Amino acid sequence: MTMTKLKERSLLGLKDLSRQEIESILDRAAYWEAQQEKVVPVLSTSFVANMFFENSTRTRFSFEMAEKRLGAQVLNFSAAASSVEKGESIYDTVKTLESMGIDAGVIRLKPSGVLEELAGKLTVPLINAGDGNNEHPTQALLDLFTMKRKFGTLQGLTVSIIGDISHSRVARSDLWALKKFGAEVKFCAPRSMQAPELEPYAQYVSMEEAMKSDVVMMLRVQLERHETGMLKSAEEYRAQYGLTVERAAKLSKHTLIMHPAPVNRNVEIDDAVVECEQSAIFTQMSNGVPVRMAVMERALK
Structure with missing residues (x-):
């Protein structure tokens, strides 16, 4: 995937997103909200990893619910029960999941500024589920x-x-x-x-x-x-x-x-x-x- 394409599909923050782009997401959300069917498997061949390096219940479940309603294959990862506890870096963890073949990653981090850097090194779109006190798009x-x-x-x-x-x-x-x-x-x-x-x-x-x-x-x-x-x-x-x-x-x-x-x-x-x-x-x-x-x-x- 080209860098431009990757950038267009990732969601790192709203500061640099155009009003038009935000509007198109909100319009599509209205479409999904109006759907009677609970599961519409448009993403049934996609693998998504929810990578939470900071605790969260609502955001994680909300993403998981959204992914499953679209029929995606979901992998959940929380840092507390992983090798990040043993000092494996965030980058290595994300890179490992990328190497295994995920198609997108949802990520929540304590430190600010790490996400931008990570996104620049990966070939899958990343969605920011909250990074430090920077953004929660x-x-x-x-x-x-x-x-x-x-x-x-x-x-x-x-x-x-x-x-x-x-x-x-x-x-x-x-x-x-x-x-x-x-x-x-x-x-x-x-x-x-x-x-x-x-x-x-x-x-x-x-x-x-x-x-x-x-x-x-x-x-x-x-x-x-x-x-x-x-x-x-x-x-x-x-x-x-x-x-x-x-x-x-x-x-x-x-x-x-x-x-x-x-x-x-x-x-x-x-x-x-x-x-x-x-x-x-x-x-x-x-x-x-x-x-x-x-x-x-x-x-x-």
């Missing part, structure tokens, strides 16, 4: 799909992303994608969780201001990344930056509540709000399957 695609379903268009929408922006690959992918469609993105975060390098693209606003948007997207507080005590306590975070029942009650009736999950209930979002009328949290999860079907088909057709 399929999550942003399913977010856009969910917003488009609700509002009909992304043009002119205001979207507030609230929480740990500095560690969030979701915030970055959503930002790059939404800007291409003429949506306005606002961030809201404690100073210790802001990402100064993103300030030219989205302004930081107060919690009160953030609540006035068409979409309020709460991010998971990544407690495991805050050993340094950025967070004094979950209670304090909830009081200042959580989507509490009180705050949710004041939202405009058309405001959509979103969250990439997993949710820390009663930290960034109150239990009672997770499945309230305006919440699309579980809708996002179901939309992830047709979106990932579109991405896998693009990689393998």
Whole structure:
């Protein structure tokens, strides 16, 4: 496969993907969502490896569901139970699977920047299932799909992303994608969780201001990344930056509540709000399957 062709079929991020390309993925996702048949075996001769060097339940199952609905042969690999534990490099592991004849790889990594490098050395398309705090393209695609379903268009929408922006690959992918469609993105975060390098693209606003948007997207507080005590306590975070029942009650009736999950209930979002009328949290999860079907088909057709 030529490098250009490979690049067109891989999905490493949305920052460099054109609006047109994103639109074609979303259109195809709508096609798959409308399919009555659970399994349409268009990829029955393709072998796909899901390579997760960082834990994930939802993303991995969502990809696996998408691949199996397209009839692909799926190999699942998780680093915890593999020779990566014994120090085998990520490159060697991926290269090994490529040598065995996989047709595409879905990959999730802790370090940022490794994916680009890997993609340059392989001859199969790679799909980014989250790399460090760089990007998480399929999550942003399913977010856009969910917003488009609700509002009909992304043009002119205001979207507030609230929480740990500095560690969030979701915030970055959503930002790059939404800007291409003429949506306005606002961030809201404690100073210790802001990402100064993103300030030219989205302004930081107060919690009160953030609540006035068409979409309020709460991010998971990544407690495991805050050993340094950025967070004094979950209670304090909830009081200042959580989507509490009180705050949710004041939202405009058309405001959509979103969250990439997993949710820390009663930290960034109150239990009672997770499945309230305006919440699309579980809708996002179901939309992830047709979106990932579109991405896998693009990689393998």
